[in-house]
Amino acid sequence: MDTVIECSALKKEFKINKRPKGFLGHMANLIVPKFEYKQAVSDISFRINRGDAVGFIGANGAGKSTTIKMLTGILAPTEGSITALGVHPQKDRKQYVAKIGAVFGQKSQLSWDLPVLDSFYLLQKIYQIPDQQFNQTLEQFTDILDMSGFIEQPVRQLSLGQRMRADIAASLLHKPELVFFDEPTIGLDVVAKEKIREFVRYLNREMQVTVIFTTHDMQDIEQVCQRLIIIDKGRKLYDGTVEGIKSTFGNEKKLIVQFESPACVYSIPGVSQKLKPNHVIEFSFSSDQVAVKDLVQALLAEHAVLDISITEQGIEQIIREIYEKGI
Numbered sequence: 607m608d609t610v611i612e613c614s615a616l617k618k619e620f621k622i623n624k625r626p627k628g629f630l631g632h633m634a635n636l637i638v639p640k641f642e643y644k645q646a647v648s649d650i651s652f653r654i655n656r657g658d659a660v661g662f663i664g665a666n667g668a669g670k671s672t673t674i675k676m677l678t679g680i681l682a683p684t685e686g687s688i689t690a691l692g693v694h695p696q697k698d699r700k701q702y703v704a705k706i707g708a709v710f711g712q713k714s715q716l717s718w719d720l721p722v723l724d725s726f727y728l729l730q731k732i733y734q735i736p737d738q739q740f741n742q743t744l745e746q747f748t749d750i751l752d753m754s755g756f757i758e759q760p761v762r763q764l765s766l767g768q769r770m771r772a773d774i775a776a777s778l779l780h781k782p783e784l785v786f787f788d789e790p791t792i793g794l795d796v797v798a799k800e801k802i803r804e805f806v807r808y809l810n811r812e813m814q815v816t817v818i819f820t821t822h823d824m825q826d827i828e829q830v831c832q833r834l835i836i837i838d839k840g841r842k843l844y845d846g847t848v849e850g851i852k853s854t855f856g857n858e859k860k861l862i863v864q865f866e867s868p869a870c871v872y873s874i875p876g877v878s879q880k881l882k883p884n885h886v887i888e889f890s891f892s893s894d895q896v897a898v899k900d901l902v903q904a905l906l907a908e909h910a911v912l913d914i915s916i917t918e919q920g921i922e923q924i925i926r927e928i929y930e931k932g933i
């Protein structure tokens with residue numbers, strides 16, 4: 607398989623100036639500055655193949671942005687190695703940036719006061735995109751990203767959703783093979799998020815662009831990515847399919863039963879009970895250990911039941927528990 611990114615034992619340490627408090631401390635710091643070291647990424651290795659759509663997730667401060675910055679060549683790793691698209695992202699920066707795209711949800715690459723289209727023309731010059739290719743790509747993106755209504759407006763007048771679509775188009779005009787999306791759906795409403803996901807899916811599946819996607823929204827992951835890398839405190843916690851994480855960790859089920867009258871259900875092995883108002887009991891169990899059918903049959907045999915519903919752990923809940931308890 608064609609490897610697009612290979613990184614090995616990546617480590618990033620930030621040197622932080624530790625300023626003592628007060629005027630004297632400030633003066634002392636000028637003469638003998640004191641530093642401390644912050645380990646943002648401790649040991650991360652993975653390989654990404656052409657055509658992959660990889661969700662790169664972790665709790666706040668886990669080291670996602672730092673890793674993405676190393677992969678895009680913005681930051682140099684303290685230790686470890688990266689080869690991406692056959693080159694060294696930092697040493698061969700010029701060659702590398704011509705082949706990659708990066709979309710940062712928190713930061714626009716468009717000029718605030720210029721109409722969107724003018725920023726696009728500027729990028730055409732920077733990337734030296736031939737007119738015919740540029741016009742064709744622009745027409746295609748204007749259509750798919752529904753930009754015709756605002757493409758001539760200055761960026762500062764756009765809504766967040768419009769700005770994000772324009773930013774995505776801007777980062778793709780030079781037809782990169784590999785695109786990094788760093789929280790592209792942050793702050794968007796459900797419809798706007800859906801449009802972005804649809805477009806990234808199209809990019810990955812129809813245009814075979816390799817996608818690395820960081821987000822805190824698990825719907826992004828479920829709808830866009832096949833593979834998931836979870837990092838925690840600068841280390842890789844999980845690397846596998848999205849389906850795999852659901853089948854491995856998503857066995858927890860809840861059966862919510864409303865009884866006709868206050869019910870006392872005997873303890874059932876492997877099942878925990880929580881009493882709720884209106885004669886409702888919530889039974890929690892692992893589908894590995896207890897079959898739903900057996901549990902329902904046992905309850906119906908002994909009690910008059912008004913209503914039954916069952917809930918499964920969604921990916922959101924699975925990931926929350928992994929962040930809280932580890933793997």
Ligand SMILES: Nc1ncnc2c1ncn2[C@@H]1O[C@H](COP(=O)(O)OP(=O)(O)OP(=O)(O)O)[C@@H](O)[C@H]1O
Pocket residue numbers: 620621622644645646664665666667668669670671672673
């Ligand atoms: N330039 C920097 N100088 C010092 N420390 C930094 C710097 N950049 C990041 N860090 C620290 O490194 C750790 C990892 O930060 P990073 O931004 O990579 O996390 P993240 O997973 O992207 O978090 P979030 O989801 O909140 O964006 C944090 O503790 C952060 O404070």
